[in-house]
Amino acid sequence: MIKRSLFVAAALLASTASVQAYTPVTDARLANPEPHNWLMTRGNYQGWSYSPLDQINVRNVKKLVPVWTFATGKRSGHQSPPIVNDGYMFITQPDNQVIALDARTGEEIWRFQGQGPEEFSALHNTNRGVSLYDDKVYVAMLYGDLVALEAKTGKVAWKTTVANWKVGEYMTMAPLTVKGKIVVGISGGEFGVRGFIAAYDAKTGQQVWKTYTIPAPGEPGSETWRGDDWKRGGASAWMTGNYDVETNTIYWGTGNASPWFGDQRPGDNLYTASTLALDGDTGKIKGHFQYHWNDSWDWDEMNAPMLVDYNYRGRNVRGLIKVSRNGYLYWLERLQNGAIGFVDAKPYVYQDVFASIDPKTGRPTYHPDKVPGTGKKASFCPSLWGGKDWPFEAYNPKLGMIYIPANDNHCGFLEGKVQEYVAGKWWTGVDIPDIGFTVKKDAKSFGEIQAWDIGAGKKTWTVLYPNSMNWGSILTTAGGLVFNGGTQDRMFRAYDARTGEQLWQIKTSSGIIAPPASYMIDGVQYIAVQAGWGVDPQFQQGLLANLIPGWPKATTEGGVLWVFALQE
Amino acid sequence: MGEHERERQVCGCGLARREVVLGAAALGATIPVVAAAADNERRPKAGDRLVHSMGPKKGQPLRVEDLPLGGPGVLAFPMDPSGLVLDGSRFNEVVAVRLDPASLGEETRKGAAEGVVVYSSICSHEACPVNMWNDYEKMLVCSCHGSMFDPREKAAVVFGPAPRRLAQLPVKVESGVLVVTGPFDGRIGAVRAA
Numbered sequence: 001m002i003k004r005s006l007f008v009a010a011a012l013l014a015s016t017a018s019v020q021a022y023t024p025v026t027d028a029r030l031a032n033p034e035p036h037n038w039l040m041t042r043g044n045y046q047g048w049s050y051s052p053l054d055q056i057n058v059r060n061v062k063k064l065v066p067v068w069t070f071a072t073g074k075r076s077g078h079q080s081p082p083i084v085n086d087g088y089m090f091i092t093q094p095d096n097q098v099i100a101l102d103a104r105t106g107e108e109i110w111r112f113q114g115q116g117p118e119e120f121s122a123l124h125n126t127n128r129g130v131s132l133y134d135d136k137v138y139v140a141m142l143y144g145d146l147v148a149l150e151a152k153t154g155k156v157a158w159k160t161t162v163a164n165w166k167v168g169e170y171m172t173m174a175p176l177t178v179k180g181k182i183v184v185g186i187s188g189g190e191f192g193v194r195g196f197i198a199a200y201d202a203k204t205g206q207q208v209w210k211t212y213t214i215p216a217p218g219e220p221g222s223e224t225w226r227g228d229d230w231k232r233g234g235a236s237a238w239m240t241g242n243y244d245v246e247t248n249t250i251y252w253g254t255g256n257a258s259p260w261f262g263d264q265r266p267g268d269n270l271y272t273a274s275t276l277a278l279d280g281d282t283g284k285i286k287g288h289f290q291y292h293w294n295d296s297w298d299w300d301e302m303n304a305p306m307l308v309d310y311n312y313r314g315r316n317v318r319g320l321i322k323v324s325r326n327g328y329l330y331w332l333e334r335l336q337n338g339a340i341g342f343v344d345a346k347p348y349v350y351q352d353v354f355a356s357i358d359p360k361t362g363r364p365t366y367h368p369d370k371v372p373g374t375g376k377k378a379s380f381c382p383s384l385w386g387g388k389d390w391p392f393e394a395y396n397p398k399l400g401m402i403y404i405p406a407n408d409n410h411c412g413f414l415e416g417k418v419q420e421y422v423a424g425k426w427w428t429g430v431d432i433p434d435i436g437f438t439v440k441k442d443a444k445s446f447g448e449i450q451a452w453d454i455g456a457g458k459k460t461w462t463v464l465y466p467n468s469m470n471w472g473s474i475l476t477t478a479g480g481l482v483f484n485g486g487t488q489d490r491m492f493r494a495y496d497a498r499t500g501e502q503l504w505q506i507k508t509s510s511g512i513i514a515p516p517a518s519y520m521i522d523g524v525q526y527i528a529v530q531a532g533w534g535v536d537p538q539f540q541q542g543l544l545a546n547l548i549p550g551w552p553k554a555t556t557e558g559g560v561l562w563v564f565a566l567q568e
Numbered sequence: 569m570g571e572h573e574r575e576r577q578v579c580g581c582g583l584a585r586r587e588v589v590l591g592a593a594a595l596g597a598t599i600p601v602v603a604a605a606a607d608n609e610r611r612p613k614a615g616d617r618l619v620h621s622m623g624p625k626k627g628q629p630l631r632v633e634d635l636p637l638g639g640p641g642v643l644a645f646p647m648d649p650s651g652l653v654l655d656g657s658r659f660n661e662v663v664a665v666r667l668d669p670a671s672l673g674e675e676t677r678k679g680a681a682e683g684v685v686v687y688s689s690i691c692s693h694e695a696c697p698v699n700m701w702n703d704y705e706k707m708l709v710c711s712c713h714g715s716m717f718d719p720r721e722k723a724a725v726v727f728g729p730a731p732r733r734l735a736q737l738p739v740k741v742e743s744g745v746l747v748v749t750g751p752f753d754g755r756i757g758a759v760r761a762a
Contacts, residue, residue: 059707089595095760097650118659118757119657119658119694119695119757120695121657121690121691121694121696121712122695122696122712122758123694123696123712123713125694125760206700247633333673388720420622420623422622424658425695425697425711426696426699426711426712431700431701431709431711432700432709432710432711432712432714433700433701433702433703433704433714505570534729536712538713539713539714539728539729542714542727542728
């Protein structure tokens with residue numbers, strides 16, 4: 001009897017959930033997403049992390065209150081934004097979980113739990129979100145599968161294996177949907193992988209193309225490698241790319257070279273620490289820009305640049321803006337043939353490695369004493385986590401400003417050794433306990449939000465966090481606001497995008513390292529973000545607690561989605 | 569996924585796959601007949617010897633003199649009496665450390681021999697290899713998130729996100745070679761849904 005009642009209840013729930021129609025996602029919608037939805041990780045193909053909604057604005061943001069919350073049931077780092085399509089919301093968590101919610105009420109519609117191999121080990125147990133196409137939801141499993149789920153039910157439509165976890169390949173990024181294809185890239189730069197980006201047919205799961213981020217012998221760029229170094233040369237592709245609809249060009253970032261010490265793989269090592277321009281149909285490499293050659297600092301340049309058109313020094317540029325892990329802010333140009341041109345670069349945090357940057361090509365020269373090597377210890381700033389790690393910067397087109405979640409006043413030191421390669425194991429040339437991390441003695445702050453006027457090439461305001469790094473992605477809105485979490489004190493804050501004045505804050509359940517998103521239903525604008533501390537911010541926090549007296553050793557874990565709206 | 573697979577996920581406490589299948593069959597459980605897992609996947613048990621899992625001595629017996637007193641540790645796999653190295657499962661890899669016997673806690677000493685302690689090298693946090701060494705603090709270190717374990721005290725967690733200690737593998741020394749005297753004394757790997 002009890003069993004029967006339960007069954008009836010379950011059936012009712014399912015039917016309630018299924019009455020809501022699902023709006024198919026098309027190429028046209030992805031190219032011009034409606035302001036009331038959040039159809040992809042960074043809101044649009046340009047990667048702006050910008051919402052055109054302005055119901056919540058500088059005048060009323062003080063009235064922002066939580067309207068519902070949702071416990072995800074997971075620990076570890078929550079790093080995915082809510083993806084919203086006409087009432088449906090999709091969030092992902094560590095341990096290969098996807099949840100569909102009613103974006104208005106917070107009712108759970110379905111839940112998908114991926115099952116990985118028992119022996120899989122996770123360097124970064126996280127996930128950065130889903131992509132959408134037609135009536136399906138796409139998610140990358142940590143252990144290397146790409147899975148297509150029916151958006152209304154969560155049932156598996158197809159799955160395919162992309163990455164081989166036994167050699168250290170895994171996936172954490174949100175896929176990118178491009179013209180009926182689902183594009184993904186692999187993680188694994190600490191395990192001696194050869195990175196790649198691959199596209200799969202959205203309907204069938206068949207692979208359409210696969211492009212290695214390191215050329216094989218004979219291919220263009222292979223001359224920048226010695227012998228067989230390219231086979232384990234790194235250049236993972238662990239963050240979602242951006243897309244230029246007009247030229248059908250995908251811009252995708254690549255990670256550190258492997259192992260970490262450049263003298264173990266002489267040469268420029270293309271295309272490590274680069275942005276690649278790929279043909280959307282074929283994956284063919286049309287252009288590239290390498291931020292630093294022969295990487296020796298574990299400075300991944302995995303984030304794709306934002307597509308921003310700007311006027312700089314009197315010239316209109318079809319541009320790219322890249323906030324690099326190496327501590328420099330780059331103004332680049334999208335050329336029609338797919339090549340990437342260099343316009344300018346300026347440090348946005350203290351950086352002591354570059355001696356100069358070629359004004360024509362953007363190629364840096366290095367201070368030799370700042371380049372760690374095998375048996376050669378060197379210190380450098382910023383540390384391997386960079387001026388900014390993966391969290392997203394944002395661009396506000398109404399103001400022509402970008403907002404950077406930066407970290408300053410931290411440095412690192414490394415000394416390399418030759419490590420025996422064992423498939424699937426850490427292979428960087430340095431053991432974890434020997435990774436040097438320091439902070440400046442007189443530092444008054446660490447985490448920051450920086451606002452830059454892109455056309456003027458100038459920083460206009462800065463928010464400083466004296467007691468925390470900033471690991472939070474930024475959301476900016478047409479309401480003139482900047483939203484940011486990222487601090488270990490569990491706060492979520494709103495600032496005036498013009499001035500940096502803090503207008504609102506709330507203490508949440510855990511540290512926020514997931515990107516916020518905004519959407520509107522029935523005339524109500526919502527701001528939504530997952531709290532859930534873990535992974536690198538947690539590790540770095542432990543290091544800081546050893547260095548700075550009184551620094552909190554830990555921030556509580558556990559995922560909760562928070563949804564805010566204006567108090568009526 | 570067969571019943572025996574689920575059993576292994578709940579507890580990897582040293583039960584061989586074959587043993588679990590036989591046990592379930594004896595209880596009358598209706599399970600499909602499955603091919604026995606490769607023999608080199610079974611967990612270590614009494615009588616297995618340890619061999620180097622990497623480096624120039626890979627595959628050779630692990631001898632006490634191979635271990636520097638006071639660390640760092642050396643990675644090893646068990647080898648069954650027939651000479652089969654049990655490297656079919658990464659959950660079989662262990663780390664052996666040689667310490668001053670007087671520095672070992674009472675419980676730890678029960679599974680130690682000549683100051684050598686052997687632990688699972690699979691971290692309880694995210695199942696990463698515990699194959700690194702903090703020479704300043706003389707602690708075992710996980711290669712993913714830096715969790716530290718005290719080899720003198722049953723590999724208790726002293727730093728980092730790991731939720732529990734590493735399982736100890738009890739050993740004795742025979743003619744200078746490390747020999748297993750029983751199964752792991754705890755769970756192997758991380759506990760998670762996926």
